[in-house]
Amino acid sequence: MSAAGVRTAPAAGPTSTALRVGPGRPAVRRGAWVVAVLGVLVVLLLVILGVASRSTGSDALDIRAARPDGARALAEILRARGIAVSAAQTLPAHAGAGEPRRTLVVLEPGRLNHDELTDLLSQVWQGSDVVLVAAGDAVLDALDVGVRLSDDPPSAQDGVPRCALPEATTAGSTTLRGGRAYTRAETDRRADMSLLLCYGNPPAAARLAVLTPDVAAVPGGGQSGRLVLLGSAGLLTNQELDQDGNAALALGLLARHSGLSWITPVADASDGVGSRSLVDLLPAGVRVACLQVIVLLVLLALWRGRRLGPPVAEPLPVVVRAAETVEGRGRLYAVARARDRAADALRAGARVRLAERSGLPVRSGPAGPAGPAGPAGPDPISLVASVAERTGRSPSEIGSLLYGSGMPPRSHPGPGPVGHIVDQVQTRDLPPSPKWPSGASPGALAGPPGRRGAKPGRADADLLALALALDDLDRQVGGR
Known part of the structure; x- marks a missing residue:
């Protein structure tokens, strides 16, 4: 429908008829401020944590650091005893046959x-x-x-040795009370190594485990080394x-050889046996x-x-009266010269x-078992018979x-001579048919109006005659 054919009602005022169903602008602004403040606080917290955890140039247990958590004092004592102490990040090569043995401390x-752990064991x-x-x-x-x-x-609180290790009995009580504790595995698959557990509650749990290979199993019959598991590095x-x-305990464990390598592996090693993901590092x-x-x-x-909440009624932007809608649609038909469509619309409305009025059902489903869904309307045969009987x-x-x-075909043959006689007898007492308007006849109304070749004036007159005839039928059937 064109805008020229429809007149809208004047607006009541400059106020918009649209209703806002979401949060208002003040609520949106407050939410944005809250999100911005939270974001700034999170960024500041991350910056503070980064600054606080930033390395100061020396890690804990660094033999060059004089801080409380450094190990410079131990390194200086070992050097004073003639032991060469060196720091490294990787494992040194194997000592040759003529080279002195050494001590490897791995943090x-x-x-x-x-492979590196197997090399240490070798x-x-x-x-x-x-x-x-x-x-x-x-x-x-x-x-x-x-x-x-x-x-x-x-x-x-238990720092007593409770073992026969000479270094432990010489040192006596220590502060080796925190960290991890070790015990013997249920299945001991290393019968060629002896195990001593000290400090704690051996053999159930001990914070110091010393494993020494069997002298008879050492290659070449030389002096055997030992593997020391220290549960905590606090001492x-x-x-x-x-x-x-x-x-005394530290010197007894670390001063057996003339050389000592203080090894701190790099933290970014991805193939370490103890490497964990970020999720694993999170506390439970x-x-x-x-x-x-x-x-x-x-x-x-x-x-x-x-x-879901209650439904929200939204007013229409414009109000159009029904009469104006009909008038606008009629003007559209007139501009498009769509007389056939106008006649079909008049016939469809009249049929409904x-x-x-006749009490006939109006179908809205499929037209037949094999046909597609047809337009809404009554059964043609029943409607024609009912209207003919009443008019x-x-x-x-x-x-x-x-x-x-467009009259649907009959499902049965038309009446014969006897049927025409019966129709005349049944309608002899009825009033005569109304006169048709000038220029209109049943024959002219039988075909679709607006056919090609018809003059516009004559077609409009036929359409008007059809409208009057349909209105007359409506009045007769309704008894008005």
């Missing part, structure tokens, strides 16, 4: 891969001492020396070295909290999703009204008025 042994069999600080399950599984972490660590630091017997409480938050969000989404007109005339040339 963070979980950063080493399986150096133990060649006579060197290997000290692993705070070795975990992954390292112990890779070494396969019959030792595992204890599930029941000893008391933190090696500058802060605790002078407490109790820490210095964080994972549980994240799971609870996810469950809460799902429940909140289900709760809010079920609250006549069916309602006294012949069925052919009613069919031409209501359907034009």
